[in-house]
Amino acid sequence: MTRDLNETILKLTDLRVEALSGAVLVDNVSLELKRGEVMGLIGESGAGKSTIGLASMVYARAGCRITGGKVEIQGEDVRTLDAEGRRERRGQRIAYIAQSAAASFNPAHRLMDQVTEMPISHGLMTQAEAQAWALELFRALDLPNPDTFGDRYTHQVSGGQLQRAMAAMAMSCRPDILVLDEPTTALDVTTQIEVLALLKKLIRDYNMAALYISHDLAVVAQVADRVMVLRHGKMVEVGETGQILLEPHMDYTKALVAERKAADKLAMAAITTREKPVLEGLDVTGIYGTFKAVKHVSIAVARGETVAVVGESGSGKSSLARLLVGLLPCVTGEVKLHGEVLPPSLKNRNRDTLRKVQLIYQQPDVALNPRQTIGEIIGRPVEFYFNRSPAEVKARVAELLRLVGLPEDYAGRLSTALSGGQKQRICIARALAAEPDIIICDEPTSALDQLVADEILKLLKQLQDTLGVGYLFITHDLGIVRRIAHRTAVMLQGEIIAQGPTADIFAPPFHPYTEKLLSSVPEMRTDWLDEVLAKRG
Amino acid sequence: MKLFGYKPTSTAWLGLAIITVFILVAVFADVIAPYSESESVGQTWDDPSWDFLLGTDNIGRDMLSRLIFGARMTIGVALVTTVLSFLIGTTTGFLAAVGGTVIDQILSRIVDVMLSIPLLIFALIILSVFGSSIMTLILTLAVLDSTRVFRLARAVATNLVVMEYVEAARLRGEGLWWIMRREILPNALPPMISEFGLRFCFNFLFVASLSFLGLGIQPPYADWGGMVRDNGKAISFGLPAPLWPALAIAMMTVGVNLVVDWILSINSRPSGASAEM
Numbered sequence: 001m002t003r004d005l006n007e008t009i010l011k012l013t014d015l016r017v018e019a020l021s022g023a024v025l026v027d028n029v030s031l032e033l034k035r036g037e038v039m040g041l042i043g044e045s046g047a048g049k050s051t052i053g054l055a056s057m058v059y060a061r062a063g064c065r066i067t068g069g070k071v072e073i074q075g076e077d078v079r080t081l082d083a084e085g086r087r088e089r090r091g092q093r094i095a096y097i098a099q100s101a102a103a104s105f106n107p108a109h110r111l112m113d114q115v116t117e118m119p120i121s122h123g124l125m126t127q128a129e130a131q132a133w134a135l136e137l138f139r140a141l142d143l144p145n146p147d148t149f150g151d152r153y154t155h156q157v158s159g160g161q162l163q164r165a166m167a168a169m170a171m172s173c174r175p176d177i178l179v180l181d182e183p184t185t186a187l188d189v190t191t192q193i194e195v196l197a198l199l200k201k202l203i204r205d206y207n208m209a210a211l212y213i214s215h216d217l218a219v220v221a222q223v224a225d226r227v228m229v230l231r232h233g234k235m236v237e238v239g240e241t242g243q244i245l246l247e248p249h250m251d252y253t254k255a256l257v258a259e260r261k262a263a264d265k266l267a268m269a270a271i272t273t274r275e276k277p278v279l280e281g282l283d284v285t286g287i288y289g290t291f292k293a294v295k296h297v298s299i300a301v302a303r304g305e306t307v308a309v310v311g312e313s314g315s316g317k318s319s320l321a322r323l324l325v326g327l328l329p330c331v332t333g334e335v336k337l338h339g340e341v342l343p344p345s346l347k348n349r350n351r352d353t354l355r356k357v358q359l360i361y362q363q364p365d366v367a368l369n370p371r372q373t374i375g376e377i378i379g380r381p382v383e384f385y386f387n388r389s390p391a392e393v394k395a396r397v398a399e400l401l402r403l404v405g406l407p408e409d410y411a412g413r414l415s416t417a418l419s420g421g422q423k424q425r426i427c428i429a430r431a432l433a434a435e436p437d438i439i440i441c442d443e444p445t446s447a448l449d450q451l452v453a454d455e456i457l458k459l460l461k462q463l464q465d466t467l468g469v470g471y472l473f474i475t476h477d478l479g480i481v482r483r484i485a486h487r488t489a490v491m492l493q494g495e496i497i498a499q500g501p502t503a504d505i506f507a508p509p510f511h512p513y514t515e516k517l518l519s520s521v522p523e524m525r526t527d528w529l530d531e532v533l534a535k536r537g
Numbered sequence: 538m539k540l541f542g543y544k545p546t547s548t549a550w551l552g553l554a555i556i557t558v559f560i561l562v563a564v565f566a567d568v569i570a571p572y573s574e575s576e577s578v579g580q581t582w583d584d585p586s587w588d589f590l591l592g593t594d595n596i597g598r599d600m601l602s603r604l605i606f607g608a609r610m611t612i613g614v615a616l617v618t619t620v621l622s623f624l625i626g627t628t629t630g631f632l633a634a635v636g637g638t639v640i641d642q643i644l645s646r647i648v649d650v651m652l653s654i655p656l657l658i659f660a661l662i663i664l665s666v667f668g669s670s671i672m673t674l675i676l677t678l679a680v681l682d683s684t685r686v687f688r689l690a691r692a693v694a695t696n697l698v699v700m701e702y703v704e705a706a707r708l709r710g711e712g713l714w715w716i717m718r719r720e721i722l723p724n725a726l727p728p729m730i731s732e733f734g735l736r737f738c739f740n741f742l743f744v745a746s747l748s749f750l751g752l753g754i755q756p757p758y759a760d761w762g763g764m765v766r767d768n769g770k771a772i773s774f775g776l777p778a779p780l781w782p783a784l785a786i787a788m789m790t791v792g793v794n795l796v797v798d799w800i801l802s803i804n805s806r807p808s809g810a811s812a813e814m
Contacts, residue, residue: 327708354710358708359708361705368702369723369724370724372723380709384709384710384711434709
C-alpha cells in the first residue's frame with residue numbers, strides 16, 4: 001500500500017443521520033481527512049459528534065440510520081457496500097476508540113486476547129504475528145511491563161492504562177483512520193496528559209489520520225490540525241486550530257472559547273472576615289473495610305463562603321463528603337455543626353441537623369427518582385421538615401422553581417423528561433427546599449456540558465449571594481476552583497496536603513503535587529502539550 | 538380508547554377481553570350456569586349435546602356448569618393467594634434490602650429454610666395438620682409463595698437502594714416505610730408486575746395439584762385443575778372431557794400474560810433518552 005501524504009483517505013459528503021422518530025441528528029456535514037492529519041470535532045452533547053464519528057464507519061446506533069450523503073474511504077463509497085463489505089472496512093481501515101475503556105473491554109477475558117481478537121478474526125495475522133504486533137504497540141504506548149501486560153484482566157490495570165490498551169486494540173489491524181471519541185474525558189488531568197501525548201505520537205509515528213472528538217477545546221487544540229465546531233448536528237465553523245482558538249468567526253464558537261478561557265482566571269478573593277464556621281470536620285478519618293479513604297482531615301465551611309476540595313479520583317474527596325453528612329461514620333475525630341458535636345452515624349442525627357446540611361450529587365440522573373414528579377421531589381423536603389399544608393408546599397415549589405430558573409409548570413413533569421442541566425437545577429431546588437446552611441456539592445457540573453455547567457455555576461454563585469448559603473465544593477476541575485472558591489483544600493491519597501485561600505494555593509510556593517495538578521490542566525494554546533512535556537523531560 | 542392514560546395494544550385488548558369474560562363468568566356463575574355445581578344430571582362422560590353443551594364429567598355432572606363455577610373458585614383462590622403473597626413478599630423483600638444487614642440476614646435465612654423444603658410437601662404438612670378449608674388453603678399458599686416473591690423483591694430493591702435518590706431520602710431522614718413505599722416501590726413495579734402474572738398462573742396450577750391429592754379445593758366445589766385430574770382418564774377413551782378445563786386454564790394464563798406484557802412494554806418505553814446515548 002502506498003502511503004502518499006497528500007492522499008485524502010476519509011471523505012464525508014453531505015452526511016445526514018436521522019433517528020427513527022424522524023429527528024435529524026446530523027445534517028449536511030462534510031469533511032475531508034488527509035493522511036497524517038487530525039481533525040477535531042467539538043461541540044456539546046447532542047451536537048452529533050459521536051454520531052459523525054460512528055457514521056464515518058458507516059455505523060449508526062440503534063434507533064438511528066444514515067439517510068443521506070457519501071462516506072468515502074480512499075475514494076471508495078462504503079455506504080454502497082453490503083454488510084459484509086462494511087464489516088471488513090471496520091477495524092481494518094478505520095477503528096474506533098471509545099470514551100469509556102472500562103465499558104468497552106470484556107472483564108472476563110485477558111487484555112491480550114481482546115487486543116489480538118480483531119486481526120485474527122479478520123484473517124489478517126496469525127496469532128503469533130498479532131501478539132508480536134500487540135507487544136510492539138504496548139511498548140509504543142509506554143505501558144508498564146509490556147511483555148506481561150497482556151496477561152492481565154481489566155480490573156488489574158488503571159484507567160489510563162486501560163485507555164491505552166484500548167488504543168492498542170484499535171490499532172491492532174493497522175488501520176488508516178482512527179476515530180477517537182473523547183478518549184481522555186474520563187481520566188484525571190495528570191493521566192490525561194500522558195494519554196494525550198501517546199495518542200499524538202501514535203498517530204504521527206504510524207502516519208494515520210484521525211477524527212478527535214471532544215467537548216474540551218483545550219484538549220483538541222493539542223492534537224488537532226483542524227477543528228470542526230458542531231451544534232445541533234450542523235457544522236458551525238471549520239478552520240485551522242489556531243484560527244478557531246484565536247479568531248473564531250461565529251458567535252457560538254466565540255462563546256465556547258470565552259467560556260473555556262474564563263476558567264483560567266482567579267475570580268474569588270478570600271473572605272477576610274470569616275464568619276464562625278458552620279460545618280467543621282476535625283481530624284476525621286473514614287475507612288472502608290481496612291482501607292483508609294480519608295486520613296485525619298480537618299476542614300471547615302462558614303455561611304456565605306465556598307470551600308473547594310480538589311483532587312484526582314480516588315483521593316478521598318467524596319468520602320470526605322460522606323463523612324461529614326454521616327453516611328460514612330468517622331472512626332477518629334468529630335464533625336461539628338454550629339459548634340455542636342454530631343453523632344457519627346446518620347441514624348442518630350436529628351431532623352433539624354440533617355436539614356442544615358444538604359448534598360448535591362454528580363449524576364443528576366440517579367439523584368432524582370424517575371417515578372416521582374418534580375413537584376413531589378422538591379415538595380417533599382418542604383413537607384418533611386416544615387410540616388406545611390399541601391397548598392403551602394405547592395406555592396413553595398413554584399417559588400423554588402423560579403429561584404433555580406425553571407418554569408413553574410415543570411412541577412407536574414417527571415424528571416426523565418428534562419435535560420441534564422435542568423435535572424441538576426431540580427437537585428439544587430431540592431437542596432434549597434430544606435433551607436440549609438451548608439450545601440455539599442459533589443462534582444455537580446462534571447456530568448454536564450461546558451456551557452450548561454457554566455450556567456449552573458453562575459446559579460450557585462447567585463444563590464450564595466442572595467441566600468448566604470455556604471458550599472463545600474468537591475471537584476477535580478481546577479478551572480472551577482479558580483472561579484468559585486474562596487478557600488481551597490487539595491487532597492491526595494486521603495490527606496489534605498494544602499489548604500488555604502484559593503489565591504495562596506494557586507500562587508508559589510506550591511506544594512509539588514499542586515504544581516503537577518496545575519501544570520496538567522490543558523491550556524488554550526496549540527503548543528501547550530509539547531511545552532509541558534519538554535519541561536518535564 | 539385509553540386505559541390509565543395508555544393505549545392498549547391489540548394483544549392487550551385480547552388479554553383484557555379474556556380476563557373480563559372469565560371474571561364476569563365467575564361473578565355471575567349462579568345466573569349463567571345451566572345446572573348446579575354438584576348435581577349428577579347425566580351418565581359418565583356423555584358426549585356434548587344440546588342438553589349438555591360440553592358433555593358431562595366422570596360422575597355425570599354438567600361440564601359447562603362445573604367450568605363456570607370452577608372459574609369462581611379457581612380464579613378467586615389464585616387471585617387472593619397471589620395478591621396476599623405479593624403483599625407479604627414485597628414488604629419483607631424491600632425491608633430486607635432497605636433495613637440493613639441484621640434484618641436482611643434474619644429474613645433471608647428464614648426464607649432459605651422455607652425454600653429448602655419442597656413446596657408441595659410443605660403445603661401437604663400444613664394442610665393436613667390444620668385441615669383444608671379455603672381460608673387455610675389461601676393462607677398457606679400465600680405464605681409459601683411469598684418466599685419466591687421475597688427473593689425477587691429483595692433482588693430488585695437491592696439494586697435500587699444504592700441509587701442516589703434513595704441516599705438523598707435517607708439523608709433527609711426519611712423512615713424505612715417511606716423509602717420502601719415512595720422511592721423503591723414505583724421503580725420496582727415493572728419486574729414485580731410481570732412476576733405477578735407468572736405467579737398467578739403457578740398458583741392456580743398448584744391449587745390444581747393439591748386438589749388432586751385431596752387437600753386443595755374440596756368436593757363438591759369445582760376447580761379447573763381438579764377437573765383436569767378427575768377427568769384425565771377420559772383421554773384414554775378418546776373423549777375430550779379433560780380438555781375443556783385445561784383449555785380454560787390455558788386461556789386464562791395467556792390472557793393474564795398478554796396484559797402483563799403490555800404493562801411491561803409501557804414501562805420499558807424509552808423516556809427522554811437522547812440519541813447520543
